[in-house]
Amino acid sequence: MRLFVKHTGPLAVLTLLLAACSSLPAPQSDQPASRLGAQGSSSKGYLLQVKATSATTPAKLAAAYPGSTLLSLQSAQGYALLAVDSYKPSSDILSAEKNVKVKQGDASVGAQGFTTWAGGFTAWAGGFTAWAGGTTTNTSFSENSAIWNRINLGSAQQLIPELGKGVTIAVIDSGLDLNHPAFQGKLDLNNDYDYVDNDTVPQDVNPNTDGTYASGYGHGTAVAGVILQIAPNATLLPLRVLSPDGSGDVSNVISAIERATSAGAKIINLSLGSMTDVRALNTAIGSAAQKGVIFFSSTGNTGDTAVTYPAANSMVLNNTGIGQIGVGSVSPVLLKSSFSTYGQVEMTAIGENVKTLFPGGLTVRASGTSFSAPMAAGVAALVISTSQTGFYPNQSTALLKNMLNTAQPTLDPVYGQQLGSGTLNALSLVKLYR
Numbered sequence: 001m002r003l004f005v006k007h008t009g010p011l012a013v014l015t016l017l018l019a020a021c022s023s024l025p026a027p028q029s030d031q032p033a034s035r036l037g038a039q040g041s042s043s044k045g046y047l048l049q050v051k052a053t054s055a056t057t058p059a060k061l062a063a064a065y066p067g068s069t070l071l072s073l074q075s076a077q078g079y080a081l082l083a084v085d086s087y088k089p090s091s092d093i094l095s096a097e098k099n100v101k102v103k104q105g106d107a108s109v110g111a112q113g114f115t116t117w118a119g120g121f122t123a124w125a126g127g128f129t130a131w132a133g134g135t136t137t138n139t140s141f142s143e144n145s146a147i148w149n150r151i152n153l154g155s156a157q158q159l160i161p162e163l164g165k166g167v168t169i170a171v172i173d174s175g176l177d178l179n180h181p182a183f184q185g186k187l188d189l190n191n192d193y194d195y196v197d198n199d200t201v202p203q204d205v206n207p208n209t210d211g212t213y214a215s216g217y218g219h220g221t222a223v224a225g226v227i228l229q230i231a232p233n234a235t236l237l238p239l240r241v242l243s244p245d246g247s248g249d250v251s252n253v254i255s256a257i258e259r260a261t262s263a264g265a266k267i268i269n270l271s272l273g274s275m276t277d278v279r280a281l282n283t284a285i286g287s288a289a290q291k292g293v294i295f296f297s298s299t300g301n302t303g304d305t306a307v308t309y310p311a312a313n314s315m316v317l318n319n320t321g322i323g324q325i326g327v328g329s330v331s332p333v334l335l336k337s338s339f340s341t342y343g344q345v346e347m348t349a350i351g352e353n354v355k356t357l358f359p360g361g362l363t364v365r366a367s368g369t370s371f372s373a374p375m376a377a378g379v380a381a382l383v384i385s386t387s388q389t390g391f392y393p394n395q396s397t398a399l400l401k402n403m404l405n406t407a408q409p410t411l412d413p414v415y416g417q418q419l420g421s422g423t424l425n426a427l428s429l430v431k432l433y434r
Contacts, residue, residue, distance in 0.1 A: 043249045044069060044083040047280045049094040052080040064092075071251060071280075072258045074287050081280050083251040095279050139163070140229040141355040141363070146332050150350060151375070151408075152427035153230060159427075159434045162385035164231025169267040169381055170260035171227070171374075172253060173220030175202040175240035177359035180221065182228060187236050191263035194240040195252040202240035204359045216246025218358045222366045223271045223374045225357030230378025230426075231385070237265055242272065250274065254284045261288045266384055269377045270297040271370035273308025281310055289323020294396045296377040298369035299328045305343035305418075312344045316400045317421070323393070325400055327373040327424075334411040334423050340369055342418040347407050349375040349424040376403065379426045387433045403429050 048065070052075050061070055061080055071081040079094060087096065139157070140148065148154060157163060168188055175194060176183060178201070194202040206217040224236050239256040242248040253272070260268050268288070285295055297311035311326030329340035329351030336342060337352055351372035358364040380399060389395045406429045407422030 044251065045085045045098065046083070046087060047071075047097045047251055047254075047278070048082045048084055048087055049096075049280055049283060050080050050082060050090075051092045051094060052078060056080065069251070069255075071254045072284055072287065077287060077290075079283070081254060081284065097278060097280060139232040143355040143365075144229065147350045147354060150332050150334070151379075151424050153379075156379070156382060156426035156430040157230075159430050160382045160386045162233060162382075164234030164378070164381040164385045166388075167231065167267065167381040167384045168235045168237050168263065168265045169227055169231075169269060169377055170237040170239055170256070170263075170265040171220055171224045171269050172239045172241055172256045172260065173223055173269075173271060174216050174218075174242040174244070174246065175204040175220050176224050176236070176238040177204045177218075177221045177357070177361075178202070178238070180357055180359065180361060182225065182357050183236070186228060186234075187238060188263065191259065192238045193256070193259060195255060196240050196243050196248070202238040204240075205244055206359070207244050214244035216242055217244045218364065219246060219271070219370065221359050222356045222364060223269060223370055225363075226354060226371050226374040227269065227378040227381070229356070230375065231381035233385070234378070234381045237263060248272065250278050250281055254281055257284045257288055261291060261293055266293060267377050267380055268293060268295045269374050270295060270310065271373050273298060273300055273311060275306065275308060277309045277313070282313060285310055285313075285324055286322075289396065290393050292392050292396045293323065294380060294400060295324035296373040296380070297324060297326050298373040299326045299345050300341040301329075301339040301368050301370075302341055303339050304341060307341045307344040314346045316346060316397070317404055322397050323400070325376060325403065326420075327369060327376050328419060329367075329369045329372040330410065330412070330419065330423055334408070336410075336412050336415045336419055337367070337369075339367070340372075342415050345418070345420045347376070347404055347420040347422060347424060348372060348410065351375070376424050379403070379424060379429060382426070382430060383433050386430075389433070402432055406432070 052073060054075050056075055058070050065082055065084055067085055069083040071083060073080045192202050193200055204218055204221050206214050208214055237260055241252040241256050299311045300308035313321045314324045314326035315321035316325060325346045328345040328348045329337040330348045331337055331352050332350055349372035351369055352367045353365045354371045355363060355365050383389055383399055389399050404421040406425050408425040409422045410419045
């Protein structure tokens with residue numbers, strides 16, 4: 001078995017990319033641009049969208065923008081995305097956004113899990129256990145049976161013997177515990193990357209040495225564990241962009257999206273968000289969506305209408321925000337979770353007390369919209385694995401619209417339509433494809 005060990009050092013607080021007007025540039029750097037697909041962190045001062053043609057190459061961009069990191073080159077769509085420490089105003093620059101450092105606790109790109117793990121940690125028992133109504137194979141925890149029964153997962157899985165086979169799902173998050181028994185044979189280790197430590201080992205890292213856990217530690221592992229219970233034959237692509245405190249840099253998220261798309265991921269899970277609407281991130285999502293990639297984003301956990309971006313841009317049924325669904329959280333009885341945002345939400349899934357994986361060969365009960373989004377991602381993987389939907393943008397868009405149209409009505413008398421189309425219904429969706 002391949003072992004992944006990562007030595008930890010002092011916790012580095014990453015930065016938030018905030019949309020802002022251009023300001024006077026600082027002195028230019030002479031460092032070369034990194035390779036496309038972002039090998040290496042892109043925590044620089046500005047994010048640029050610049051014009052590109054069929055003649056544009058990474059080398060030409062590096063010469064034109066010294067010290068830049070190339071995040072994405074989309075010549076057919078007429079642009080490239082760059083992270084730079086500074087820039088000179090030019091007619092080739094389509095947009096510029098400033099990378100502003102924020103304090104911990106301010107609006108930031110960060111893990112959208114709830115503030116605490118909901119039920120403590122327990123030892124991994126050596127495999128998933130069967131649950132009433134589920135498949136004949138051991139694919140989940142029996143403690144989640146009420147959740148799965150509510151979304152009709154067992155019956156849906158029985159109609160999809162592929163169970164996600166052939167579908168790669170990128171988990172852009174805090175990394176995964178690559179040594180966890182549940183992940184063995186389930187990971188794409190040829191295209192994975194760590195944008196925090198700039199290496200090819202996207203390991204979920206805990207820097208604490210006193211026996212406690214950093215606030216964002218285990219988040220990616222728990223998110224991936226939800227997906228794996230729904231689509232156990234899917235392949236997970238771990239891309240680490242969040243540090244152990246749960247924060248990250250938007251430019252690294254963009255880089256990870258580019259890498260995931262190039263690697264053939266059909267689904268990207270973004271259990272992260274920002275209070276700032278970043279144009280470059282929207283562009284990256286839109287570009288991937290045009291290639292048939294679909295996104296599931298968590299909506300945030302402030303309990304109010306402050307839905308985070310990019311989830312706030314999800315408007316599939318209105319034919320804008322195509323390619324992405326923002327997912328809020330409800331309880332097992334389909335009432336809005338106290339922590340879940342509402343309003344600009346397209347649909348919900350159950351995000352309370354979900355038993356899932358935790359680093360160190362452990363399991364945990366997790367709550368938050370972070371764990372609603374991967375629930376929807378897993379169900380989408382079931383559909384794609386049986387129909388190969390997702391190769392083309394029109395098929396991907398149809399899948400997302402069908403997911404919204406087959407959602408079960410919310411039972412919440414207070415929030416009603418402010419929770420979107422309703423709650424995920426795996427069986428109703430799957431029946432459209434089988």
